[in-house]
Amino acid sequence: MKGFSFLFLSTISTFFLTSAAISTISATGNITDAGGHTIVSDDQNFVLGFFSPTNDSTNRYLGIWYNKIQIRTVVWVANRETPISDTSGVFLLDDQGVLMIVNRSNSMIWSSNSSVSRTRNNRVVAQLLDTGNLVIRNENDIDPENYFWQSFDYPGDTFLPNMKFGIDFRKGLEKYLTAWKSVDDPSPSEFTNGFDSDGYPQILLRKGSVLQYSSGPWNGLRFSGMPNLQTNDIYTFRFVYDDDELYYTYELANSSIVSRMILSPEGSIQRLIWIEQKLEWNLYLTAQMDNCDRYGLCGAYGICNIAESRACECLRGFEPRFTDEWRTTYWSNGCVRKAELNCEGGGDGFVKQSGVKLPDTRKTRFNRTMNLDECRAECLKNCNCTAYANLDVRSGGSGCLLWFDDLVDIRAYSVDGVTSVVRERNFTNENETKDWELPLFNFNTIADATNNFSDDFKLGEGGYGPVYKRHSVKSNQGLDEFQNEVQCIAKLQHRNLVKLLGCCIEEGERMLIYEYMPNKSLNSFIFDSRLRIIHRDLKASNILLDKDMNPRISDFGLARGLEGSDTKANTKRVMGTYGYMSPEYAIDGIYSTKSDVFGFGVLVLEIISGKKNRGFRHADHDLNLLGHSNRVISIFYALINIVSVGIQVWRLYKNGKHLELIDGMMKGTCVESEVRRAIHIGLLCVQKYPEDRPDMPLVILMLGSEIPLPEPIQPGFYTDRRRPQEGESSSSNYLEWSSSNRLTVTYLQPR
Numbered sequence: 001m002k003g004f005s006f007l008f009l010s011t012i013s014t015f016f017l018t019s020a021a022i023s024t025i026s027a028t029g030n031i032t033d034a035g036g037h038t039i040v041s042d043d044q045n046f047v048l049g050f051f052s053p054t055n056d057s058t059n060r061y062l063g064i065w066y067n068k069i070q071i072r073t074v075v076w077v078a079n080r081e082t083p084i085s086d087t088s089g090v091f092l093l094d095d096q097g098v099l100m101i102v103n104r105s106n107s108m109i110w111s112s113n114s115s116v117s118r119t120r121n122n123r124v125v126a127q128l129l130d131t132g133n134l135v136i137r138n139e140n141d142i143d144p145e146n147y148f149w150q151s152f153d154y155p156g157d158t159f160l161p162n163m164k165f166g167i168d169f170r171k172g173l174e175k176y177l178t179a180w181k182s183v184d185d186p187s188p189s190e191f192t193n194g195f196d197s198d199g200y201p202q203i204l205l206r207k208g209s210v211l212q213y214s215s216g217p218w219n220g221l222r223f224s225g226m227p228n229l230q231t232n233d234i235y236t237f238r239f240v241y242d243d244d245e246l247y248y249t250y251e252l253a254n255s256s257i258v259s260r261m262i263l264s265p266e267g268s269i270q271r272l273i274w275i276e277q278k279l280e281w282n283l284y285l286t287a288q289m290d291n292c293d294r295y296g297l298c299g300a301y302g303i304c305n306i307a308e309s310r311a312c313e314c315l316r317g318f319e320p321r322f323t324d325e326w327r328t329t330y331w332s333n334g335c336v337r338k339a340e341l342n343c344e345g346g347g348d349g350f351v352k353q354s355g356v357k358l359p360d361t362r363k364t365r366f367n368r369t370m371n372l373d374e375c376r377a378e379c380l381k382n383c384n385c386t387a388y389a390n391l392d393v394r395s396g397g398s399g400c401l402l403w404f405d406d407l408v409d410i411r412a413y414s415v416d417g418v419t420s421v422v423r424e425r426n427f428t429n430e431n432e433t434k435d436w437e438l439p440l441f442n443f444n445t446i447a448d449a450t451n452n453f454s455d456d457f458k459l460g461e462g463g464y465g466p467v468y469k470r471h472s473v474k475s476n477q478g479l480d481e482f483q484n485e486v487q488c489i490a491k492l493q494h495r496n497l498v499k500l501l502g503c504c505i506e507e508g509e510r511m512l513i514y515e516y517m518p519n520k521s522l523n524s525f526i527f528d529s530r531l532r533i534i535h536r537d538l539k540a541s542n543i544l545l546d547k548d549m550n551p552r553i554s555d556f557g558l559a560r561g562l563e564g565s566d567t568k569a570n571t572k573r574v575m576g577t578y579g580y581m582s583p584e585y586a587i588d589g590i591y592s593t594k595s596d597v598f599g600f601g602v603l604v605l606e607i608i609s610g611k612k613n614r615g616f617r618h619a620d621h622d623l624n625l626l627g628h629s630n631r632v633i634s635i636f637y638a639l640i641n642i643v644s645v646g647i648q649v650w651r652l653y654k655n656g657k658h659l660e661l662i663d664g665m666m667k668g669t670c671v672e673s674e675v676r677r678a679i680h681i682g683l684l685c686v687q688k689y690p691e692d693r694p695d696m697p698l699v700i701l702m703l704g705s706e707i708p709l710p711e712p713i714q715p716g717f718y719t720d721r722r723r724p725q726e727g728e729s730s731s732s733n734y735l736e737w738s739s740s741n742r743l744t745v746t747y748l749q750p751r
């Protein structure tokens with residue numbers, strides 16, 4: 001083992017703090033703030049001493065920070081809650097083997113409260129290890145099991161490599177993170193992040209007693225709610241759970257890497273890596289990736305899918321508890337069973353749910369040896385059992401985890417989720433197919449005809465037979481959307497259009513079968529239609545690019561047709577993607593061709609800026625502004641995104657700085673006047689009032705000519721669908737983006 005560095009004065013010599021000679025210790029072995037003393041770990045990586053969190057602060061704390069990193073980064077603080085107001089602090093190891101901090105009047109500011117058992121003639125030392133761990137131990141006993149005290153048992157906001165984050169059942173020690181109140185105040189804030197050992201363990205992030213985030217249970221490979229916790233070349237990680245202890249730990253793969261995990265003052269769990277070239281900490285991972293990671297967003301039996309336009313859906317066999325509330329995107333009250341379980345009657349079955357984050361495990365029981373069949377039988381035996389799953393997904397799966405409560409905090413992943421099985425009514429007799437206006441093909445027929453979907457039969461490559469478009473299997477895509485797409489395309493039949501022959505829904509596959517076009521001219525199927533189509537979900541991910549980068553609009557799952565002279569229509573079911581939805585559609589469900597113009601405008605601005613008009617994170621804090629009305633909160637929350645890009649562009653535009661918007665990759669390769677014009681047109685398309693937006697033919701004319709453009713006004717979102725009349729304040733009832741980049745709410749008070 002490598003050498004150790006002991007508690008010593010500055011870095012010149014080593015001092016042993018002995019129990020026999022207390023006066024000597026106090027005289028020579030202490031660390032004084034006034035003297036600027038520090039101790040440094042053997043490998044020079046960590047340093048311990050007194051510090052102030054910021055230059056402005058006069059509060060003094062004893063802490064440990066990285067020695068070689070230019071930006072002082074504190075990883076541990078002793079007197080978090082009891083700063084010393086001057087530089088009189090002294091840090092010492094007393095004759096009882098207790099580390100303490102005293103101030104000018106010799107009052108104890110902080111104490112390790114350690115108790116030491118000593119053998120004869122054995123000196124007790126305090127030492128800062130290479131790991132950044134400050135320990136108290138017998139001088140000649142380096143076994144970590146025998147440390148009398150270690151700072152790793154009392155972490156602050158930082159989880160360092162080699163630290164055991166979790167619970168030591170033998171010592172009754174819980175090692176969890178508590179965030180700093182702010183960058184200049186290390187005292188513990190309301191945010192805590194630690195293991196909860198009720199049921200099968202999971203890591204829970206709380207604000208006070210309110211759950212914010214759950215890691216999901218360990219599934220043998222990773223926490224089921226952290227799909228991005230993958231084997232990597234930066235660190236290795238490990239989870240241990242036995243009778244003695246429960247912990248998660250990681251080690252850096254290469255000692256030249258500097259990385260730490262923190263719970264930030266804002267309550268975000270982050271992994272950071274030091275980038276020496278840039279002299280800054282780089283964010284490598286955050287546990288809370290998106291809106292779906294907000295604990296219980298979809299309520300009981302709801303499932304969150306961030307890829308969907310509306311994140312929450314009910315699990316199969318469930319329906320929203322409160323339909324109206326659900327529609328406004330307030331989902332927390334969750335879903336209820338469409339049909340009650342029939343436990344005594346033995347009519348219950350299970351529905352397999354793949355690729356998901358496992359629900360909250362606080363009300364679970366587990367058995368490491370049972371297999372899945374035994375697990376199922378066990379669940380059926382108990383009428384309160386709501387679901388079961390394998391405990392460990394490795395080598396085909398083993399162990400049994402049983403849920404005994406409402407299933408909360410489930411989310412869908414596109415890759416690599418875990419399979420759990422949700423108890424349901426027996427669905428084997430249910431008829432999934434609806435009224436299709438098209439012939440339904442049998443899966444086997446199609447499999448046969450395409451040689452089991454062999455590559456030779458890929459679109460355009462085969463020499464004969466029908467063309468198959470294979471619809472991807474999305475675990476939670478509603479049948480409704482698929483059906484709508486089919487019917488929309490079916491209605492668009494025209495001699496210039498490719499004919500849809502039929503479809504197939506079987507074995508989780510959804511396929512559309514088109515007439516074969518020998519010259520691959522499948523692409524024009526929407527543009528020649530007489531039917532005016534409002535797409536309702538125009539967004540970057542729905543614009544497909546062919547091999548020549550020609551854009552093709554896809555996904556007509558939400559499209560609606562307008563016939564004859566209709567110019568707008570109304571829907572009770574607002575669907576689409578927030579960020580691209582026009583205000584009048586998002587709020588009132590009114591859609592028109594101008595709704596797609598809005599979506600188009602957002603797209604234009606996104607293309608120019610290279611930035612996505614989306615991102616729900618940390619919306620929590622903003623929501624607090626709105627007080628208690630859940631309905632208002634959820635609408636507000638959904639609309640934050642609508643305004644963001646438009647307002648940012650508007651601000652630059654108004655200050656004549658809109659060229660700053662241009663994505664770095666485009667700079668130098670574009671014609672400024674063209675880009676300026678495109679931004680201008682983009683802004684016109686995202687105007688608040690549909691009547692202020694140009695229609696598509698005009699947009700095309702504007703883009704392709706030099707005709708003068710009307711001046712845009714500030715885009716935004718209004719709660720009053722009426723255009724303000726002459727004399728009315730135009731800023732009333734608006735949500736506005738304030739200069740501090742936070743959304744503020746202005747209510748018009750009646751006079």
Ligand SMILES: *[C@@H]1O[C@H](CO)[C@@H](O)[C@H](O)[C@H]1NC(C)=O
Binds near residue numbers: 026028030102
């Ligand atoms: C710390 O050490 C200095 C001398 O180095 C001594 O004067 C002082 O009394 C010591 N303080 C304590 C609290 O032990």
Ligand SMILES: *[C@@H]1O[C@H](CO)[C@@H](O)[C@H](O)[C@H]1NC(C)=O
Binds near residue numbers: 055
């Ligand atoms: C704080 O003080 C140090 C040393 O005087 C200085 O290098 C640093 O720039 C200051 N930081 C700020 C934010 O003022």
Ligand SMILES: *[C@@H]1O[C@H](CO)[C@@H](O)[C@H](O)[C@H]1NC(C)=O
Binds near residue numbers: 105109
């Ligand atoms: C030392 O700490 C005690 C307890 O916190 C406090 O009452 C006292 O004022 C402090 N003395 C000085 C000189 O700061």
Ligand SMILES: *[C@@H]1O[C@H](CO)[C@@H](O)[C@H](O)[C@H]1NC(C)=O
Binds near residue numbers: 110111112113
């Ligand atoms: C040490 O014990 C005292 C008295 O019980 C307590 O106030 C203090 O918080 C403890 N210190 C630590 C670091 O646990």
Ligand SMILES: *[C@@H]1O[C@H](CO)[C@@H](O)[C@H](O)[C@H]1NC(C)=O
Binds near residue numbers: 254255256
């Ligand atoms: C660690 O990283 C350094 C710098 O990137 C590299 O030179 C060294 O070979 C690496 N060591 C190991 C064991 O991978």
Ligand SMILES: *[C@@H]1O[C@H](CO)[C@@H](O)[C@H](O)[C@H]1NC(C)=O
Binds near residue numbers: 348350426427
């Ligand atoms: C569903 O019920 C049918 C008959 O009612 C039964 O044969 C079948 O095994 C049940 N399926 C499951 C998964 O329990």
Ligand SMILES: *[C@@H]1O[C@H](CO)[C@@H](O)[C@H](O)[C@H]1NC(C)=O
Binds near residue numbers: 367368369370374
């Ligand atoms: C786990 O299941 C096995 C097989 O059913 C059983 O023998 C064992 O007692 C169970 N263990 C616990 C801890 O319940």
Ligand SMILES: *[C@@H]1O[C@H](CO)[C@@H](O)[C@H](O)[C@H]1NC(C)=O
Binds near residue numbers: 382383384
């Ligand atoms: C099921 O839950 C109810 C209510 O919590 C409880 O009274 C009952 O004993 C439970 N039944 C079983 C078999 O655990």
Ligand SMILES: *[C@@H]1O[C@H](CO)[C@@H](O)[C@H](O)[C@H]1NC(C)=O
Binds near residue numbers: 431433434
């Ligand atoms: C399902 O519904 C279709 C159309 O209504 C019907 O033809 C078919 O027989 C039904 N299948 C079952 C298993 O009930």
Ligand SMILES: *[C@@H]1O[C@H](CO)[C@@H](O)[C@H](O)[C@H]1NC(C)=O
Binds near residue numbers: 447448451
């Ligand atoms: C397709 O696969 C099935 C099952 O794997 C097999 O029985 C069948 O012969 C295959 N058909 C062709 C045309 O390869």
Ligand SMILES: CC(=O)N[C@H]1CO[C@H](CO)[C@@H](O)[C@@H]1O
Binds near residue numbers: 518519
């Ligand atoms: C332009 C072109 O590629 N035309 C082809 C369309 O398909 C027919 C039948 O395969 C061919 O004969 C044409 O050459």
